[in-house]
Amino acid sequence: MGKFRAGIFVLVLFLCCVVPSLATVYTVGDSAGWAMGVDYSTWATGKTFNVGDSLLFNYPSGHTVDEVSASDYQSCTAGNAITSDKSGATTISLKTAGTHYFTCGAMGHCSGGMKLAVTVAAAGGGGGGSTTPSSGTTTPSSGTTTSTATPTPDTTTTTTTGTTSHPSASETLSPFIPLLISGVAAIFYFFVIS
Helix, strand or coil, X not given: CHHHHHHHHHHHHHHHHHHHHCEEEEECCHHHCCCCCCCHHHHHCCXXXXXXXXXXXXXXXXXXXXXXXXXXXXXXXXXCCCEEECCCEEEEECCCCEEEEEECCCCCCCCCCCEEEEEEECCCCCXXXXXCCCCCCEEECCCCCCCCCCCCCCCCEECCCCXXXXXXXXXXXXXXXXXXXXXXXXXXXXXXXX
């Protein structure tokens, strides 16, 4: 009986560790990627970004992904990037809560629409907010990232349960999960099976 209780304890412990380690990877622009002619405000509408999530930017040569300040985002000023990448496949980990601003540093691309602002909620905060592109201010919302644009049908899909799924989002597990699973399996074997 004691081995059975130990096995149940290990199983509950495992479940408590796995759930918080889920993170979402968002592919910016979905299949269009990071390119001219995409409305990134519309793309971000309805998505909830949390600390631990990632943004995946896919783009051809001639573009960059620059994380910039709010003022550089508003004015589309290039050359003052906090971080910059031109590899063609850039993953940005959202490590801090608040609004993060991204632009393409190629001449004329930001003013042509290659700019994205995302509001990131604290871990477990389940929130987000809306960033007003003209003023750079952040307004709290009820758990979603919003913008003034209307989402397009191929950006979001409403399911019969009323929740919204996004083709650009995917759930990923933390890299320590295989170690955790191995440890739980060993403890389970020791207390329950042997």
